[in-house]
Amino acid sequence: METIAILVTNDDGIYAPGILHLREAVEGLGDISVVAPITEKSAVGHAITVSDPLRVVEVERNGGFFGYGVNGTPADCVKIAARCIMDKRPDIVVSGINMGSNTATNVIYSGTVSAAAEGTIMYIPSIAVSLTSYTRPEFSFARKIARHLVNQVLKHGLPKDTLLNVNVPPIREEECKGIVVTKQGKARYEEQFDMRTDPHNRTYYWLTGKKMTLDSAEDVDDVAIAQNKVSITPIQYDLTDYAFLKELSTWNLKP
């Protein structure tokens, strides 16, 4: 049987704690390549680098892994890993383990999810894994979930345009109230800009904001997490608003 090729990536960067946990979580499941941004690339959305050349550096993390750092986005990493770095095309892409949730409207800003999306665009089954806390680095349960889901995806496959977006609360396994299939929620951030003046008397702005919870349905990502459940959302990228097609066709579209 041919060895499974596993690509591990993230958006927090190749030196982040989460990618080391993820690399260890999939140990023994196949040939593992780690290719990730050399620096943190959060909130980059589904960016790719077209105006600058990409460079790849070898990275050895002490007591950790050997991998490749790329001066690009998570999506760049998946492209260049599959086409230039790995000996064969990956059989699965796993992205994470992100510190902080990737749920609701935030899914579209997420570098973690965009790496998995890039895998899906290349028809490679892909999983994004996030720990829903910035401050409680309780990775052990998320590691176990990640490993199990890699095995499940290798067993079942995924629809060719679909990835799994997995969010794990920062809890111990025995505190978990369930592992549930969810829908992407609609919660948004209430944003503000913090306006400041620099030492040279010029204005600058920091984006800040807090999440508003708009969802109440049980089967929605953020709601599941709030209940100490693991949330697994199948995600696809046909953005067509099918429900509105017909009404839009009735408009006077001709100028």
Add this chain to the structure above:
Amino acid sequence: METIAILVTNDDGIYAPGILHLREAVEGLGDISVVAPITEKSAVGHAITVSDPLRVVEVERNGGFFGYGVNGTPADCVKIAARCIMDKRPDIVVSGINMGSNTATNVIYSGTVSAAAEGTIMYIPSIAVSLTSYTRPEFSFARKIARHLVNQVLKHGLPKDTLLNVNVPPIREEECKGIVVTKQGKARYEEQFDMRTDPHNRTYYWLTGKKMTLDSAEDVDDVAIAQNKVSITPIQYDLTDYAFLKELSTWNLKP
């Protein structure tokens, strides 16, 4: 009647030709603010800037417009325009006119569309307009379409989670074979990396690729454009793969 507030933005940057055409296209329809990236931000996906402060500079384009340049992404521009720059929240966001199509899988990489998406996230009706050519700057028909659709959206409104993604071929009005409501296609790029060696003997990579046309259905974005039609796709950001929810629930999800 209160004046309509119109936000004009783009991803090619505030000095690009397309945004000047778009600004002129909506002349007289309301109070127009132009807020756009100070430099080109193509293929940035739905990125936002959280690790760096944003700065805003006043820009006056000779014979053109007065506007604001932002050292951020198109999504940043919409956020900061609505929250810090404009006197009132915009009634409509118009993004473009992009040089190059934003169709099929490319929609998820598109800065032009991400600006409109940011408007939608703020519940502001939004339109992304692209001219489907890099080399034929035939803006006059695209301008007419943009102005007409701004009027139509102001008249009808849009569903609160939906934007219009408009792609106009580089043709004269009399060559147009129709203005059609379409679905997002599935065409992908066949990518390659061009590997080179710099003068210091280090390797670097350029991303290159050509679009493969996978779609044949008449009602798909790229197919409409190839037929010299204007393509209007309603886009929304609930990425849940509803068709796969049930099957996924039958998996053994518990490790």
